[in-house]
Amino acid sequence: MSFNKDLAKSNANGSVSLHEGENGFPFVTLQTAAGASAKIYLYGAHVATFKDSKGRDHLFMSSKAEFKQGKALRGGIPICWPQFGPGKLPQHGFARNSTWQLNDTKVEEGVTSATFLLKDSEETKKVFPHSFELHYTVELKGDEMNTVFLVKNCGSDAFDWTGALHTYFNVAAIDSTSVKGLKGFTYVDKVQDAKEFEEKGEDIKFTSQLDRVYLKGASNDVHIQDTEGTEKVTFSSWKDVVVWNPWVEKAGGMSDLGEGEWKKYVCVEAVQVSDVVRLEPQQSWSGTYAFSKL
Ligand SMILES: O=P(O)(O)OC[C@H]1O[C@H](O)[C@H](O)[C@@H](O)[C@@H]1O
Numbered sequence: 037m038s039f040n041k042d043l044a045k046s047n048a049n050g051s052v053s054l055h056e057g058e059n060g061f062p063f064v065t066l067q068t069a070a071g072a073s074a075k076i077y078l079y080g081a082h083v084a085t086f087k088d089s090k091g092r093d094h095l096f097m098s099s100k101a102e103f104k105q106g107k108a109l110r111g112g113i114p115i116c117w118p119q120f121g122p123g124k125l126p127q128h129g130f131a132r133n134s135t136w137q138l139n140d141t142k143v144e145e146g147v148t149s150a151t152f153l154l155k156d157s158e159e160t161k162k163v164f165p166h167s168f169e170l171h172y173t174v175e176l177k178g179d180e181m182n183t184v185f186l187v188k189n190c191g192s193d194a195f196d197w198t199g200a201l202h203t204y205f206n207v208a209a210i211d212s213t214s215v216k217g218l219k220g221f222t223y224v225d226k227v228q229d230a231k232e233f234e235e236k237g238e239d240i241k242f243t244s245q246l247d248r249v250y251l252k253g254a255s256n257d258v259h260i261q262d263t264e265g266t267e268k269v270t271f272s273s274w275k276d277v278v279v280w281n282p283w284v285e286k287a288g289g290m291s292d293l294g295e296g297e298w299k300k301y302v303c304v305e306a307v308q309v310s311d312v313v314r315l316e317p318q319q320s321w322s323g324t325y326a327f328s329k330l
Pocket residue numbers: 108127128202226247248278279280303
């Protein structure tokens with residue numbers, strides 16, 4: 037994989053630089069003059085770290101993440117597309133296991149960003165026979181990470197998709213973490229036979245495996261509070277929010293997660309699954325998802 041070197045930039049506002057990482061996996065580093073940075077692999081357009089200007093990494097990456105073709109990276113922000121969860125395609129679709137192109141970069145006052153592109157290929161057509169483009173922009177705006185995810189139908193037939201930005205947030209300790217902002221929303225509880233319940237509490241707390249899809253929950257800001265502070269997560273267009281932590285038993289079956297690391301993260305995901313998105317020929321969908329410390 038070779039980068040378009042013209043997309044590397046550096047000026048008084050920050051920089052975008054291009055590197056080779058583990059097993060030769062290329063990655064892009066974004067840096068702002070104030071000291072925020074991010075590391076994004078072309079494989080999966082996978083954001084692996086986001087450090088703010090105080091040096092706090094907002095994202096969890098597994099110490100045992102496997103850098104090999106066909107395997108999703110554990111941690112950071114995997115992109116699930118065109119299918120969230122199990123279904124006709126492999127779990128969570130193919131975008132997280134595909135190599136994207138770096139398509140555009142910006143280093144300007146107030147924003148350092150990179151845009152990644154994934155298009156249909158012979159490989160994707162075997163499992164998803166449609167023409168599409170995914171444009172994924174990752175922006176550092178001060179101490180906020182903002183993402184813009186755009187899906188375009190480039191073909192002559194309509195297609196349907198579901199998907200997610202499956203973010204793993206660092207937490208000091210999962211058993212003293214709470215997720216706030218989802219009171220009153222209906223959720224599908226994947227650990228209770230996908231039954232539906234209404235969220236009654238202000239705080240979602242963690243005492244065992246928790247795997248829930250909050251339907252239309254992305255209409256609210258969600259806060260993740262741990263002993264060290266609060267992460268604010270905001271959404272537009274994305275409808276649903278998944279909250280997930282595997283706890284000890286399920287984590288034991290995940291070979292790409294380090295010993296005890298399930299205690300160090302919670303997933304709060306921007307999801308589109310309760311309504312399948314149908315895109316007519318030439319139609320696009322875009323959603324934003326952003327996070328920062330309060
Ligand atoms: O192990 P993965 O394929 O990456 O999936 C990890 C998790 O993703 C989502 O959060 C789902 O709700 C979970 O049921 C699933 O276990």
